[in-house]
Amino acid sequence: MPLDDLSSVRTVDELTAAAAGLDLTPGWVNRPVPILWKEPKSDFRVHQWKWSVARAGLDSAARLIGTDLAERRNLIMRNPIPGNDLATLRTLICAYQTILPGETARSHRHTPHAFRAILESQGAWSIVNGEKHPMETGDVVLTPGWSWHGHGHDGDAQAYWFDGLDVPLTHLLEPMFFEEHPAGLEPVRAVTPDSPFRFTWGATQKALDETRPDDGGFFGRRIALDTQTMPTIGIHMQRWQSGFRSRPYRCTANQIFVVMQGHGASQIGGEAIDWSFGDTIAVPGWTSIEHHAKDDAVLVSMTDEFLQRWTKYWRFESLA
Template structure:
């Protein structure tokens, strides 16, 4: 095609009308590459349908099936990149193919946010029924060309197809290109903004009545065998919509029960864990072969990566509350889990005193010399040091009858377990009346204070060390 001369402009900067009309008359539509490529595409589609006899499996759908057959299951984004199709076009086409059961959509095994496309048996059959004829259609498309020109022609097509996209000249062009590249403009409005003025959370203040949960666990004792389920527990799931299991954003708790004579299989995992022993006499924990008692009022640790199990040699069922940082592990994704190769870890030593156990008596002794917060946020309080579990803050505070703490809030998520006593806690707009064994949740940046009606011991599990390590911690009195 001959190159056309450039148009001259008038004094106003606009092209000369007469020249423009002459220029338009000189153009040969049938020499324009875009027009020729559209004609070629139409001929390719016609030959494909003629040779394959397929009117309900388009060339693009054939490309999807062939790509999945050769590469296996692919994330939808990767499939679009391989086929050079934008997300919208591919999504609509895949929907039709899913309805015809040629492909399936499913959650990606490693990235639950991604969608993976899989070839079905019906899709494979449709591909194999058409693949030879589709190749014959391609040969027919090139048949007018001599053999020596075909590689040159295909190379030219490849260069044109791989050329950079046209210049982006409008916002619509920009947004389409951003979508194709799987990037998102930072300036667009969103249902959930990237930044906000102060902490916000989906988690709500919660209270669990230990007696009610204990009764339910007692019923579970006859139905759930720890040899099969490993752990007989009831998870404290925060009740906001679509929450899977977490108690607060970074932590999860569960009440657990062990029957006399039972031994739970040993395992290990990335998540750090601890237990507040509520009712137990004769139960024990095994951590890395070390057997230590788990008696009522004890706090027992099982750091991440350590083999651990437990058993019960007492006469009455044992009950405790577990706390783990599993939501934090899920967020950062370094989760590992492994069952012990012998199922039950061998006991190599027995110790009444251990770095994995804070006994009730030792906690009370430390509290006798502890001091309260000068500003009144908490009563006399001790920190239970757990250097192997740096994501968790563990404290116990003592409040006398009629005590009231000062209203305050912080960026830490807190879970209070009543070890002894009775009273109430105001969390945001909720007031929870509690007694021994109950659990109260204070989500991030939610104000709270306690008020007792009898001498009380409150254990607190929090993510304060995590917040401090990341320089996210902030608190204020109200």
């Protein structure tokens, strides 16, 4: 029988073997890993990165590595699962980054969408598509995909921030492009402190003041920042008063929490996690979450929730 002629096979075993030789996988054979399963599961783990540890690493990097040698001076938060050398969660990646007074980080652009939550900064700035705006402590700054962006620092003290991107999702879908700016640092066309890509600490706190706690008791006071220009990443700012304890829940979205103020403890996937300023916590989808604020706390979270809502994959479940 010719290799590609399946018309004359006489048994199921012959058909199975012949199909396999043609890179066809019969759907009737038992598979070690099923195609479908009852509910979400992830190889990625709940994990916490402590800011006190990462900050010390960034300080060492600032002594040892200049921006002339590194496109960005950062420490990527790699989820500790076998075979993973990059991703924080399935669709998301995050890092801590620093820049010294007087430095610039040259401009580039790439397909992945990105944002920054500024942990400590006075005098740092970003240029996005030729428009320069500040990056001050507490700000959230967007960089939509394929936007030129570079950074600099005119202040007196080292600046630090959290980076969040959808690089793993871009790797999965494969539309990756990257380009360095021919001028090194993109020239400034305009200075725009009120850039639509910048959400200041003062503005988000005012919005939280004007927002009621959610009726379900899951999130406290929470607002969604406008990320329509980068729809694969959702960003929430949430505030919890001292003593706040959320109702437990789980949802299909991957979520990463960054502590901007305060300290507390969470039960995530049955694991007790104490957190404080600057810490980052990665939570894979369909993992139980319960938060407790030990004093007034503000957190930023990034999520693929809005992408999942658009694809009709989103599901939420109260656990109490």
